[in-house]
Amino acid sequence: MIALLDPRLKRLSLQKDDLPAKENLDQLPTYEVFVQVKEPRPFKHEGCVHASTPTMALVFAKEQYSRRGTCSGIWVVATKDIMVTGYSDNATDIYGRFTETANCQGDEYSIFHMVKRGTQHSFAGVVKAASPQAALACAGKTLPRKKPVLNVWLTKTANILKTTEEDKAMWATTPEKLFREAIDYKTQEKIKAFKENH
Amino acid sequence: MYGGGYLFEKTSLDLLADEDQEKLAEFEARIDRGEKIEPHDWMPKLYRRQLIRMIEQHAHSEIIGALPEGTWITRAPGFKRKLGLMAKVQDEVGHAQLLYSAAETLGKSREEMIDDLLSGRSKYSNIFNYPAYTWADSCFISWLVDAGAIVNQVANSKGSYGPYCRALERICIEEAFHLKFGHHAVTWLATGTPKQKKMMQEALNRWWYPMLQFFGPPDKESAHSEVLMRWKVKILSNDETRQQWLDMYVPKIWELGLTIPDDKLKKNEETGKWEYTEPDWDEFVKVINGDGPCNKERLAVRKTAEKRGEWVRKAILATSPSKEYVTPLA
Numbered sequence: 001m002i003a004l005l006d007p008r009l010k011r012l013s014l015q016k017d018d019l020p021a022k023e024n025l026d027q028l029p030t031y032e033v034f035v036q037v038k039e040p041r042p043f044k045h046e047g048c049v050h051a052s053t054p055t056m057a058l059v060f061a062k063e064q065y066s067r068r069g070t071c072s073g074i075w076v077v078a079t080k081d082i083m084v085t086g087y088s089d090n091a092t093d094i095y096g097r098f099t100e101t102a103n104c105q106g107d108e109y110s111i112f113h114m115v116k117r118g119t120q121h122s123f124a125g126v127v128k129a130a131s132p133q134a135a136l137a138c139a140g141k142t143l144p145r146k147k148p149v150l151n152v153w154l155t156k157t158a159n160i161l162k163t164t165e166e167d168k169a170m171w172a173t174t175p176e177k178l179f180r181e182a183i184d185y186k187t188q189e190k191i192k193a194f195k196e197n198h
Numbered sequence: 199m200y201g202g203g204y205l206f207e208k209t210s211l212d213l214l215a216d217e218d219q220e221k222l223a224e225f226e227a228r229i230d231r232g233e234k235i236e237p238h239d240w241m242p243k244l245y246r247r248q249l250i251r252m253i254e255q256h257a258h259s260e261i262i263g264a265l266p267e268g269t270w271i272t273r274a275p276g277f278k279r280k281l282g283l284m285a286k287v288q289d290e291v292g293h294a295q296l297l298y299s300a301a302e303t304l305g306k307s308r309e310e311m312i313d314d315l316l317s318g319r320s321k322y323s324n325i326f327n328y329p330a331y332t333w334a335d336s337c338f339i340s341w342l343v344d345a346g347a348i349v350n351q352v353a354n355s356k357g358s359y360g361p362y363c364r365a366l367e368r369i370c371i372e373e374a375f376h377l378k379f380g381h382h383a384v385t386w387l388a389t390g391t392p393k394q395k396k397m398m399q400e401a402l403n404r405w406w407y408p409m410l411q412f413f414g415p416p417d418k419e420s421a422h423s424e425v426l427m428r429w430k431v432k433i434l435s436n437d438e439t440r441q442q443w444l445d446m447y448v449p450k451i452w453e454l455g456l457t458i459p460d461d462k463l464k465k466n467e468e469t470g471k472w473e474y475t476e477p478d479w480d481e482f483v484k485v486i487n488g489d490g491p492c493n494k495e496r497l498a499v500r501k502t503a504e505k506r507g508e509w510v511r512k513a514i515l516a517t518s519p520s521k522e523y524v525t526p527l528a
Binding site for chain 2: 027028029030032045046047048049050052053056063064067068069078079080082084086087090114117118120121151153177179180181182183184185186187190191193194195198
């Protein structure tokens, strides 16, 4: 190991030998994260976080997905609580597969659509239904859509932990953090002056 | 953003013989049409394996790449540089999380990936096995290593796997600041006092050849990339990314009055290609296989962090109402 100039590394007193293999125990469950960049745009899927509880998932999601740029809200939901349909072919609406008559009453489900491969799932609306299957049938009938939907995610709305009005204060100063922006690092003048003197 | 010069396992088309040929044809037709593959689609085993390998290497590179820069946060010259570097390093670690998530959708858990990093089974970008002796080394990384990674990642964001492309698009948006931050810091040193200028020049001399190696071995020696290119796992060849980087950044380096430690470096006006002295590819292999100046230290830092965090993870797990892990969706 070479000696570095870094005081932090010296303080660490690094493990020089191989540590015993780590116990296979700390894979936390994942939560899917949906972010609203600005009102009134829809919440869009951004990725997942590993967390022990929904509250922790929200904390990690805030850091992971809204550290840069604007944000007006975050939703998290445990991956295991989301149901997923298959994919339809490009021009075919997936709802064509869920046409049975259903009673649109019961628990509230939140529905997310993918309209093009490669794009994120977006929040499409809510329906009431007694089962996930019924929710798909009801969504097919009631949710407006401009393009064929290729893939649907759905979850009971009660499974989603959402940021509140009050929480929005945490994003209030994000635009002021200019040190995170390219625009704050101007070099042109300096280089011009340097070239003129050489 | 630090990924570049990924190492793929040798691919043999024989591996495709036992795939369902009809599904394989559909899969390839989808890619030819420019459509993305999504996590629940059918895919050849080889595609899945090579993607996991590539995305995982990229994620590890973000984590390990944060070490040489991260160690300079406490000694960054001035409050503004400290803030900027801290924000950049935080972004890089965030990028690792995005990439681990994308790889997880293919069926390998984050924990398995981290275990493989610690045990040395998985690789990361070789350039981080070199030391950042001075602040100028850190500046070189911020500007020019990031620039190299950007060339590579902008190309890969046009690849075929949906979750990886989405992660890369996100990463590329966050990157603009890293590049400018790095360029700004290098510019200030290169146009500063004679001592600052000397420090920057010495760092550039140290990093030049590892930087050329960053893009991976010459194309003539990486023959197994044909199927990866057909499946849009790899978009540009190693030589193509190296040439793009040289084309974009050599003039910017010269503009700052810095020199490049290679007498043969020049652009051949006829071919439009840069000619340069090849880096030592034997050394590259040696360092990848663990015998570089910082390999042991980089992993030791990670292992120590893993060990020290163990009690925290145990405590968190005890409070977790559900330990059921399912593969992330997208």
